[in-house]
Amino acid sequence: xxxANGTASAAGTKRSFKLxxxxxxxxxRRRIExxxxxxxxxxxxxxxxxxxxxxxxxxxxxxLVTMDITMPHMDGIECIQRLVELKPxxxxxxxxxxxxxxxxxDAMEKGANGFLHKPFTDRQLNEAIAELIRGL
Amino acid sequence: MLQEHELKTFVEGTTNYFxxxxxxPATVGSPYLVTDGTPAVHDYTGIITITGxxxxxxxxxxxxxxxxxxxxxxxxxxxxxxxxxxxxxxxANTISGNARRDFxxxxxxxxxxxxxxxxxxxxxxxGARSFVIPINWRSHSAKLVVSLK
Numbered sequence: 001x002x003x004a005n006g007t008a009s010a011a012g013t014k015r016s017f018k019l020x021x022x023x024x025x026x027x028x029r030r031r032i033e034x035x036x037x038x039x040x041x042x043x044x045x046x047x048x049x050x051x052x053x054x055x056x057x058x059x060x061x062x063x064l065v066t067m068d069i070t071m072p073h074m075d076g077i078e079c080i081q082r083l084v085e086l087k088p089x090x091x092x093x094x095x096x097x098x099x100x101x102x103x104x105x106d107a108m109e110k111g112a113n114g115f116l117h118k119p120f121t122d123r124q125l126n127e128a129i130a131e132l133i134r135g136l
Numbered sequence: 137m138l139q140e141h142e143l144k145t146f147v148e149g150t151t152n153y154f155x156x157x158x159x160x161p162a163t164v165g166s167p168y169l170v171t172d173g174t175p176a177v178h179d180y181t182g183i184i185t186i187t188g189x190x191x192x193x194x195x196x197x198x199x200x201x202x203x204x205x206x207x208x209x210x211x212x213x214x215x216x217x218x219x220x221x222x223x224x225x226x227x228a229n230t231i232s233g234n235a236r237r238d239f240x241x242x243x244x245x246x247x248x249x250x251x252x253x254x255x256x257x258x259x260x261x262x263g264a265r266s267f268v269i270p271i272n273w274r275s276h277s278a279k280l281v282v283s284l285k
Contacts, residue, residue: 024247025226027212027219034211070229072247097233102241118230119156 014040017136020062021046022053022079023095024071028118032066032095035122036129050074050082057083062090064132067112069096069103077103077110084111091132095120138192138265138284142238143167146194146282147269149234153227154273158209165270167282174257175268175281179203180220181251181258182228188244192261192284194235196228202276221250231280261285 019041023029029046036043044060047053049071057065065083069076080092094107097118104115113135116128147164154162181197198206203220212219225248232245251258258281260266266283 025222025229027207027210027222027226030212031210070233070245070247097230098241098245099234099237100239100241100243103236118233119153121156 015136016040016042017064017133018042018044018060018062019064019066020044020053020056020060021066022048022050022071022076023066023068024048025068028068028095032125035125037122037126038129038133040133041129050076050079053079054082054086057086061087063136064129065090065092066095066129067092069094069098069107077106080107080110080112091135093128093132095125095128138267138282140167140267142284143267143269143282145235145238146231146280149231150269150271150280152234153230154271157230158206158273160209160274162271162273165272167267167269170260170266170268170281170283174260175266175279177251177254177256177258178278179252179254180224181256182221182224182226182248183251183258184228184232184248185246186232186243186284187246189242190239190284192264192282193258194228194232194245194283195258195281196224196231196278197258197281198224198227198271198278199276202273202278205274205276217252221252224248225250 021029045056051073067076092112093114094112095116177197179200183195260283264283264285269280271278
């Protein structure tokens, strides 16, 4: 059975999902962790660039990733491609200030499943994460 | 060369940032052209370098007191120097990134660089037209400077 917010449950048990947060801003990483309201999500790590994200991804095997685009060392677009190669079923929500359509299309073509523009409200964040969980 | 009508996207981006991120709108004053020297900066300045179809810089400069209140509004409890630098860079990044809605994907933005201290001087892009967009939020004043060829 799937509940309204995308929670999978059976006989009172809840599935849990692992979340990796990727953003070069510490404030944004903390904001995403603090604002997400899903009991079934466990934040397994946070990374400040694509290279760190790849390392953490291999160690923690997350189900969901929130991904910034403009980051040093390895940007979000390349990182999405690398994560999807490692685990095609991973669900990725891009959270970026880049507001042009071409970037969103590029991210989706590389394997992202959703796109949320910065700045965002807590409600917008939770709706976007709920949509991602529904796909798991 | 930057035209007056192109400033609209930065004015709207600034207004939207404060309205959404801080749940309290800012008042944005009339932009004015920099005709002499470089605009004075506040305690923290987040700088984005623009390349691609346009060249130049966009920077957001704000006093520590304003950034402290902004962090509080974001439910953040760490008011360290590092978090001030992080926030001022993130504001500059968000407003510049949002401008791609109008300028397109060839308006390429760098990761933010940050300087602190009121005595800093941020060089404007040579040969560019530079505008200051005054920002008033609560009792604090900040600036967005757009310097683009």
